[in-house]
Amino acid sequence: MNIILNPKKSTWSNVLKRPTKTVENIEHTVNEIFNDVKRHKDSSVLKYTEMFDGVNLDHLLVSEEELNAASNHISEDLKRAIQTAKQNIETFHKAQKTEKIKVTTTTGVDCWQEKRPIQKVGLYIPGGTAPLFSTVLMLAVPAKIAGCKEIVLCSPPNKQGKIAHEILYTAQLCGVTKIVKVGGIQAIAGMTFGTESIPQVYKIFGPGNQYVTVAKQLATKFGVAIDMPAGPSELLVVADDSAKASYVASDLLSQAEHGSDSQVILISTSKALIEAVSIEVEKQIQALPRMEMAQKAIDNSNLIYVENDAIALEIINAYAPEHFIICTKNEAFYVDNVLNAGSVFIGNFTPESAGDYASGTNHTLPTNGYSRSYSGVNLDSFNKSITFQKISEEGILNIGKTIELMAEAEGLHAHKNAVTLRLNDLKK
Structure with missing residues (x-):
C-alpha cells in the first residue's frame, strides 16, 4: 500500500481517486x-x-x-x-x-x-x-x-x-x-x-x-x-493508536479480496499504526487464496497520515466511502459528524464482514462517491409512497380561493375553472 503523509488539500482528488474505468x-x-x-x-x-x-x-x-x-x-x-x-x-x-x-x-x-x-x-x-x-x-x-x-x-x-x-x-x-x-x-x-x-x-x-x-x-x-x-467495493478505515493493527489490516484485506478494482484506504493520526498496518497487510495477504486479486487492489490503495481528527473527517466526507470503519478513542466525533458514507462500523470489534453477512444491516451500498446522495438498500427501496387526499364541501370552500389565485397567476385557467365550478355550485 502507498503511504502518504499529510497530503495537501489540493492533492486530495488525486490521492482519493478510484481505480475505475471511465x-x-x-x-x-x-x-x-x-x-x-x-x-x-x-x-x-x-x-x-x-x-x-x-x-x-x-x-x-x-x-x-x-x-x-x-x-x-x-x-x-x-x-x-x-x-x-x-x-x-x-x-x-x-x-x-x-x-x-x-x-x-x-x-x-x-x-x-x-x-x-x-x-x-x-x-x-x-x-x-x-x-x-x-x-x-x-x-x-x-x-x-x-x-x-x-x-x-x-x-x-x-x-x-x-x-x-x-x-x-x-x-x-x-x-x-x-x-x-x-x-x-x-x-x-x-x-x-x-x-x-x-x-x-x-x-x-x-x-x-x-x-x-x-x-x-x-x-x-x-x-x-x-x-x-453500486460498483466495485471500497472501504475506508479511520484509526488511531487505540486500534489494533492486525484487525485494521484484516478489514482492509476483506474488501481488497472482492476484486482487483476494489479500493481500501486507511486514514490515521498515528504514524506508528500506519507502519504496523502496512506490515500486517503484507503478512496476512500471503495466506489468502485470492492473494493475487487482493494484491492488485492493495496496489491501488493508500495509507494516509493526517495530523488531527478534523482533517481526517474532512477527507472522509470528501471521499464518501461505501463502508466506513471507526477505530478511534474519539469515535463519537466521527459518528456525529460523518455526512457521506454508505454504512458505518464502530469500534475494534465491529468488522465490516459483520455487515456483509449477519448483523442485520444491508450490504448493498452506494460506491464510487455516490453515498453523497444515495442511501443503501433498505425496506423503502422496495416500496413506493402514494399520497391520497379527500376534500369535503367545507374543505374546498376553505382552500378554493387560494387555488384560484395561484392558478390564475400561473396562467392555467382550466386549473382555476376546475375549482370555480365547484365553488359556484356550493354558493347556490
Missing part, C-alpha cells in the same frame, strides 16, 4: 448489448452468455430439479448460518415498516401517505469470482417483507452451466419466484426489456462490476428504476 470506455459496449437483447431476446442473451461466461446453455431458467438438488449439497452448519443471518436481516428490515401517515391540513382537507410494494423487482447476484449468496439475503428478504409479488433473480452460470448451490438454496429460502442463469450486461438488459425467459421488471437491485453498474444506469433510460449505482 463510463466512456464502457458505454459503447453496454449500448450495443442492450440493443441486441431488445431485438433478439433469449437468443441474444444466450450468445453473450457463451461469449462472456464461456458456457453454451440450452435454456436460461433454473429447473425445479436443480433447486431441489442444491439443498443436498450444502452442509447443515452452513444452512443454520444462512438461516441465522436471514433472521437478523428480517428483524432489522421489519423494524423499518412505517404506518400510514394522515393529517388534516385545513378543516375539510385530509391528506395521507401509504406505502405500496413494487410489484416486479429484479435482483442481480454476482457469481463470477465469488458466488455472493449473502446478497440474495440482502435483497430478497426486504423484497419479501415489502410484499413484492414477482422477485426475479439473475446470476451468471459457471463453466458447467450451473449457479452455485448456496445461491439457489438461499433464493429458495427467501421466496424468490424465478431464477435465471445470466449475468453481466445481458442480465440487466434482459430484465429491462423482458425476453422469452426473463420477465421485465420495474426496478433492478444488486451490486456488480463496472459494466453492470453502467448497464443499470442505462436501464433507467428505458423506464426501469435502479437501487443505486
Whole structure:
C-alpha cells in the first residue's frame, strides 16, 4: 500500500481517486448489448452468455430439479448460518415498516401517505469470482417483507452451466419466484426489456462490476428504476493508536479480496499504526487464496497520515466511502459528524464482514462517491409512497380561493375553472 503523509488539500482528488474505468470506455459496449437483447431476446442473451461466461446453455431458467438438488449439497452448519443471518436481516428490515401517515391540513382537507410494494423487482447476484449468496439475503428478504409479488433473480452460470448451490438454496429460502442463469450486461438488459425467459421488471437491485453498474444506469433510460449505482467495493478505515493493527489490516484485506478494482484506504493520526498496518497487510495477504486479486487492489490503495481528527473527517466526507470503519478513542466525533458514507462500523470489534453477512444491516451500498446522495438498500427501496387526499364541501370552500389565485397567476385557467365550478355550485 502507498503511504502518504499529510497530503495537501489540493492533492486530495488525486490521492482519493478510484481505480475505475471511465463510463466512456464502457458505454459503447453496454449500448450495443442492450440493443441486441431488445431485438433478439433469449437468443441474444444466450450468445453473450457463451461469449462472456464461456458456457453454451440450452435454456436460461433454473429447473425445479436443480433447486431441489442444491439443498443436498450444502452442509447443515452452513444452512443454520444462512438461516441465522436471514433472521437478523428480517428483524432489522421489519423494524423499518412505517404506518400510514394522515393529517388534516385545513378543516375539510385530509391528506395521507401509504406505502405500496413494487410489484416486479429484479435482483442481480454476482457469481463470477465469488458466488455472493449473502446478497440474495440482502435483497430478497426486504423484497419479501415489502410484499413484492414477482422477485426475479439473475446470476451468471459457471463453466458447467450451473449457479452455485448456496445461491439457489438461499433464493429458495427467501421466496424468490424465478431464477435465471445470466449475468453481466445481458442480465440487466434482459430484465429491462423482458425476453422469452426473463420477465421485465420495474426496478433492478444488486451490486456488480463496472459494466453492470453502467448497464443499470442505462436501464433507467428505458423506464426501469435502479437501487443505486453500486460498483466495485471500497472501504475506508479511520484509526488511531487505540486500534489494533492486525484487525485494521484484516478489514482492509476483506474488501481488497472482492476484486482487483476494489479500493481500501486507511486514514490515521498515528504514524506508528500506519507502519504496523502496512506490515500486517503484507503478512496476512500471503495466506489468502485470492492473494493475487487482493494484491492488485492493495496496489491501488493508500495509507494516509493526517495530523488531527478534523482533517481526517474532512477527507472522509470528501471521499464518501461505501463502508466506513471507526477505530478511534474519539469515535463519537466521527459518528456525529460523518455526512457521506454508505454504512458505518464502530469500534475494534465491529468488522465490516459483520455487515456483509449477519448483523442485520444491508450490504448493498452506494460506491464510487455516490453515498453523497444515495442511501443503501433498505425496506423503502422496495416500496413506493402514494399520497391520497379527500376534500369535503367545507374543505374546498376553505382552500378554493387560494387555488384560484395561484392558478390564475400561473396562467392555467382550466386549473382555476376546475375549482370555480365547484365553488359556484356550493354558493347556490
